[in-house]
Amino acid sequence: MPNSLSKPNGTASFSSTSSNPDDTKDNNKKQVELVPSFTPTLLERLGITSFHLLNKLIPWYKLPGIIGAFNLAFLRIELRQYNLHDAYSAPTVQGSSVTDPLEDRRFLGARHSDGKFNDLKQPKMGCTGMRFGRNFPREACGKPTEEELMTPNPRMISERFMARKEGKFIPATTLNLLAAAWIQFQTHDWFFHDQDTNKKLDVPLSKDDQWLEEHMSLFPTKPDEILDSSDIKCPGYKNRNTAWWDGSQIYGSSESITQKLRNHDPDGKLPLDSRGREQFLPRDEQGNVLTGFNDNWWVGMEILHTLFALEHNAICDALRQEYPDWSGDQIFDKARLVNCALMAKIHTVEWTPAILAHPALQIGMAANWWGIVGEKLTKIAGRISKTSEIISGIPGSGAEQDGTPYSLTEEFVSVYRMHSLMPETIAFFSATTGHHAATIPVVDTTFTKSQAPFDGPNGLSFADVFYSFGINHPGAITNNNYPNFLRNLRTPDGQVRDLGTVDILRDRERGVPRYCEFRRMLRLSVPKTFEELTGGNKALAAELAEAYNNDISLVDALVGSHSEPVIPGFGFSETAFRIFILMASRRLKSDRFIAGEWNEKMYTKVGFKWVQDSGMKDVLGRHFPELRETLRESKNVFAPWEMKMGSKEYNGVETSV
Incomplete structure (x- = not known):
């Protein structure tokens, strides 16, 4: 679906009810204005206009890789211009140096676990308890009846x-299961909504529904208090996590939690419990893991949280050797900075190109970090351009909010609904011999059972589990691919949930526009028929039409995204991708510790080199040497690993290893 032309410098108007972009002149239909939050430079406006004209003939993904990457760079500028919207009516909510003074100068050079003081002029921006923003005007994201x-x-x-x-599992054969675990690991750092436990949303069930409970209900999302009349029609919702890329899933989203997790180690390390040759995250008396974010826990979270706790401690060792007189706080602060930046780098230059395997994205995501001049020249000469993120990358280009206070958005949460990545079972293998050890249902590795693969006389090692994740496939992000256990999930709080139903309801209750409106406000073409939406898949089109009462405007954003044709190499839809390219770079560009003070003074010489020289392969090999040989020829850790002979002989079906 080619892009529709928007106004690159001015107000753009789009109908909030019609599925036809030509209906915007109909005075009987409500108009939603997309007002730019800033004015691009002349060069940027020329680039946006030029690529709009080109895209009328050739969509960006059919252009040669380098030209497509530039196309995306200018598209990102336009998205920043029109698709960043504050959830607050008053800018004073973000705080100031008067209302929220920096009393401890330690946090000039360290991340505050509450997320405060990243921006010293707006100290509450992005901190825990602040609202999710929007990618569309709030009047287009109203509370539903x-x-x-x-x-x-x-x-x-x-x-x-x-x-x-x-029960048919549709594998994503270009990815491994580590890619699925990674994105959950990251989203647990970025966002989490409050629930209103005093209310219930009751979902009607049909007479022939196979739901095992007498009824289906869940707690609704808890809205923030009403601060302005606009909050009545479009409630704001608080983020329980910090919105920054600050490793809060490991370190916590409050200083009090961080201090408890640190356990006052004099070398700034995170505590781990030894069990034989392995080290595990500590647990409380009920078996709950002690880490920054432990909801929705399973073995995938167990291995990644442990890996980056080990990485934190390794960084602490390197810093202690270089700075023997430093306090535990000093070492912890710098180790956290380094660990967080390394995770951001891995996500940017490794995970993203794996799930969006398109030449323009391979170039573009590397350029996000290193600039178009590339990694080698940047490492030798430093930043060629002091401010250009295109030439020398986002880190060090200068923090910028593009006219809107930084937050993550409800639409960003929506496009990361990727539950179909989860398989029903995981086949586990030896990392040294490759031989099959066991096949375990994923549900038997959830919550307090996440250490099940490690238990017993024949328990696996962390290296074994990482190897197994490296050769198993996740599910494809498409229709009819949610695992059965997630559609009947019993959680420790006593709820029984169908996450397919939950995903649809959450988008609706939080005012995420339906699919056609979602695309229109991203200036994408809007399908007029169900068959156009599905790219000619008549059977799917007929089923959608029946389910949505022949009204294409009712199609949910998630269902529409799962139904549209996918760009070659992409692991998810172009509709979701538009939010992704906007918000993925915003998480870097808004951050003082990444886009701003990206240097050896902030990170130390040891720490800065650690980030620049390390990738996911280095992290795994550092802590699990058994994996080095397997990973030696791997170009991307999140793509399927080379299988050992014993694994090749295994005839797996469910996990398609």
Whole structure:
């Protein structure tokens, strides 16, 4: 679907009800204005206009790689211009040096666990308890009526478009299961909503529904208090996590939690419990893991949280050797900075090119970090351009908010609904011989059972589990690929949930626009028919039409994104991708510790070199030497690893190893 032309410098108007972009002149339809939050430079405006004209003939993904990468760079500028919107009506909510003074100068050079003081002029920006922003004007993201919330029935949508038909698993053969675990590991750093435990959302069930409970209900999202009349029509919702890329899933989203997790180690290290040759995260008496974010826990989170706790401690050792007189606080602070930056780098230059395997993205994501001059020249000469993120990358280019206070957005949360990545079972193998050890249902590795693969006389090592994740495939992000256990998930808080139903309801209750409106406000073409939406898949089009009562404007953003044709090499839809390229770079560009003070003074010479010279392969090899040989020829750790002979002989079906 080619892009539709927008106004690159001025106000753009789009209908909030029609599925046809030509209907914007209809005075009977409500108009939503996309007002630019800043004015691009003349060069940027020329680039945006030029690529709009080119894209009328050739979409960006059919251009040669380097030209496509430049196309995306200018598209990102336009997205920043029109698709960043504050959830607060008053800028004073972000705080100031008067209302929120920096009383401890330690946090000039260290991350505050509450997320405060990243921006010294707006110290509460991005901190825990601040609202999610929007990628669309708030008037287009209003609270639904009860009828709108339940129409069409979300459980019916889950049954028809989420459930694996006949239990059939659709693998994503260009990725490994580590890629699936990684994105959950990252989203646990970025966002988490409050629930209103005093209320219930009851989902109607049909007479022939196979739901095992008597009824289906869940706690609604808890809205923030009303601060302005606009909050009545479009409630704000608080983020329980910090919005920064600050490793809060490991370190916590409050200083009090961080101090408890640190356990006052004099070398700034995180405590780990030894069990034979392995080290595990500590647990409380109930078996709950002690880490910054332990909800939705399973073995995938167990291995990644442990890996980056080990990495933190290794950085502490390197800093202690270089700075023997430093306090534990000094070492901890710098080790955290380094660890967080390394995770951001891995996500940018490794995970993203794996799931979006397109030449323009390979170039573009590397340029996000290193600039178009590339890694080698940047390491030799430093930044060629002091401010250009295109020439020398986002780190060190200068923090910028593009006219809107930084936050993550409800739409960003929406496009990261990737539950279909999860398989039903995991086949585990020896990292040294490759021989099959066991196949375990994922549900038997969840919550307090996440250490199950390590237990018993034949328990696996961390190297074994990482190797197994490296050769197993995740599920494809498409229709009818949610695992059965996530559609009947019993959680420690006593709830029983169908996450397919939950995903649909959460988008609706939080005012995420439906699919056609979502695309229109991203200036993408909007399908007029169900068959156009599905790229000619008549069977899927007919099923969508029946489920959505022949009204294409009702199609949910998630279902539409799962139904549209996918760009070659992409692991998810172009609709979701537009939010991704905007917000992925914003997490870097808004951050003082990445876009701003990106230098040896902030990170130390040891720490800065650690980030620049390390990748996921280095992290795994540093802590699990058994994996080095397997990974030697790997070009991307999140793509399927080379299998050992014993693994090749295994005839797996579910995990398609």
